[in-house]
Amino acid sequence: MPVNIKGVKRVLVRFKYRVIGIIYLGHRRFCPVCCRWSRKFPEFGVIRRPDAMCPHCRALERHRLLWLFLGKHTDLFDGRQKKLLHIAPEFCLEPGLKKAAGKGYLSADLDESRAMVRMDITSIDFPDVSFDVIFCSHVLEHIEDDRKAIGEIYRVLKKNGWAILMVPVTADKTIENLSFATPEERLQVFGQQDHVRRYGPDYADRLREAGFEVRTACAGDLASAAELEKMGLAGCPDTIFHSVKTS
Numbered sequence: 001m002p003v004n005i006k007g008v009k010r011v012l013v014r015f016k017y018r019v020i021g022i023i024y025l026g027h028r029r030f031c032p033v034c035c036r037w038s039r040k041f042p043e044f045g046v047i048r049r050p051d052a053m054c055p056h057c058r059a060l061e062r063h064r065l066l067w068l069f070l071g072k073h074t075d076l077f078d079g080r081q082k083k084l085l086h087i088a089p090e091f092c093l094e095p096g097l098k099k100a101a102g103k104g105y106l107s108a109d110l111d112e113s114r115a116m117v118r119m120d121i122t123s124i125d126f127p128d129v130s131f132d133v134i135f136c137s138h139v140l141e142h143i144e145d146d147r148k149a150i151g152e153i154y155r156v157l158k159k160n161g162w163a164i165l166m167v168p169v170t171a172d173k174t175i176e177n178l179s180f181a182t183p184e185e186r187l188q189v190f191g192q193q194d195h196v197r198r199y200g201p202d203y204a205d206r207l208r209e210a211g212f213e214v215r216t217a218c219a220g221d222l223a224s225a226a227e228l229e230k231m232g233l234a235g236c237p238d239t240i241f242h243s244v245k246t247s
Contacts, residue, residue, distance in 0.1 A: 031231070
């Protein structure tokens with residue numbers, strides 16, 4: 001009898017997370033993405049960050065920050081079905097976004113095994129004004145022509161639609177030089193082998209150039225110090241870039 005590999009994997013994953021739930025059993029940390037408590041959040045990252053990853057759903061700081069913003073400052077959870085494009089879908093966010101958007105949810109990635117459709121976001125194969133909401137987090141720093149990708153995202157959004165286009169902001173001003181072509185050069189200059197730039201706060205200007213009205217928010221704008229500590233977001237450096245297509 002052939003072995004059902006997918007079924008075995010599902011059982012192993014369920015067992016793994018039951019064990020994790022026991023190891024991290026406690027009520028000192030709360031993840032707003034999966035709404036589960038933990039004794040602590042494990043560290044994570046190339047340079048290890050404490051309080052980084054939810055042990056249950058694997059949400060990192062930027063995902064938990066995003067979920068806070070969505071609940072406080074968007075209409076995502078108003079119960080109405082939406083056409084939602086989720087670019088490079090994160091494991092931790094996908095279930096909640098599917099539930100919020102209903103049948104209008106669509107995930108996309110260059111690697112079609114990771115999403116519902118294969119998509120190059122510098123040439124999105126959808127008509128103008130196709131989507132109400134678009135999520136794209138920590139993708140644009142990998143794309144040489146990020147302005148073209150931003151323009152495509154703007155094009156396929158409906159009027160009054162909105163996008164969350166998060167990037168790591170790690171410089172005082174955006175640094176890019178496409179002549180740095182080798183992984184070693186990019187690691188040294190941009191901090192990661194597959195990055196092609198470091199963004200600064202002026203990243204918001206690129207979004208405005210495409211036509212977006214941009215609102216930014218950081219952790220301190222969304223919750224009290226005590227609440228941020230509980231969610232492992234004290235000192236979180238990430239910024240939300242909420243970009244609305246107003247015309």
